[in-house]
Amino acid sequence: MPTSLTRHRARKIGRFALPVAVSALLATSALAADQITISSWGGNYQEAISKAIWQPTAKELGITILEDSTNGLADVRAQVTANSVLWDITELTIDGCAQGQTEGLFEAIDYNVVKSEGFDPVVVQPTYIAFNYYSNVIGWSTEKFGDAGPQSWADFWNVEKFPGRRSLRNDPAEVLEAALLADGVDPAKLYPLDLDRAFKSLEKIKPNISVWWSSGAQAAQLVADGEVDMIGAWNGRISAAIKAGAKYKFTFNQGLLIADCLAIPKGVKNKDLAMKALAKAVSPEILANIPQYIDYGPANSKSYDTGKIPPELAKTLNTAPENAAKQAIVRGDWWGEHGQEARDRWAKFINQ
16 A cells, blocks of 8 residues: 655645646547646645546546646636636635635536535535545643543643643634634534634633644644644644654544535636546545545545445544544635634734
8 A cells, every 4th residue: 555645734724835847647649628637736745646536537537637736726816817727627725615616716516427425515515525634633642641631622621631731723724613612612513603702712722832833744743752742733644643653642533624625717628528527536436545645534425335445444534434423524615704804813812
């Protein structure tokens, strides 16, 4: 099995910023009509997704898929505005997809072609659909707590029962949700987020946060070096540190599932083929390839019925039914509409 990778993020959620050269995959004798271009986040992450998703999709459809890298929604907006769309399918964060949908930057998805069975309805939208998830989870030092670390955000907030150095992400996304869960909000009733309540909850824990991490690499280093006793961080980062020898554990209890999504930019020249490729890419059989290359869970729950994900591997994945049931899905549509307000308040909170 290929070596598992972990999530790399820059910008507001730590995505790759380095460009990659456009590369032809599985070149056939197809003409331009049988060719599309996709964009993803570059680097090792894109290499893994290429092997898991785009190369098998190209092979099964008998087409050529070219790859480029993106820095996010602004790139798509620039192409659509200039009426010069280069990408037939683009990968974005779930909040980026939600914002792009609001701005009218994407083509409508034909759900007669793209099958949405197996997806949570929250991530099946008129112009975008999720394809993988990562999770923000609670991790703890086994040297400090053994197996009895914090099992909920209320535990994480409980500095008397669980004394020690803490770390949270320096961004409101996922942290506001955690703050509300810590304050007793039902996971099924998180949205719309009550910002006043969330920031009031955060004020309680703020004096006890030793490090506000700003990248996945930093979070992993905090775990690897044992600099904090507990952390709220992306599961792939914690699991990678554990595999490298860190004495840490984490739980999916009250984890926060965050999706990446796929969309077709408005004005593509080969929309029909893009739609077919999108349909194939999010099929259970193709998405089931993801865990072979990277520590993310497929967004289609039917991927676990294909037989391609061994039970021992499945139980470690965030979207396996047993683990997904313990978590809450981050609503990209809410962040797409209210994200700027939340970030403005966060900037004031973190700098006080």
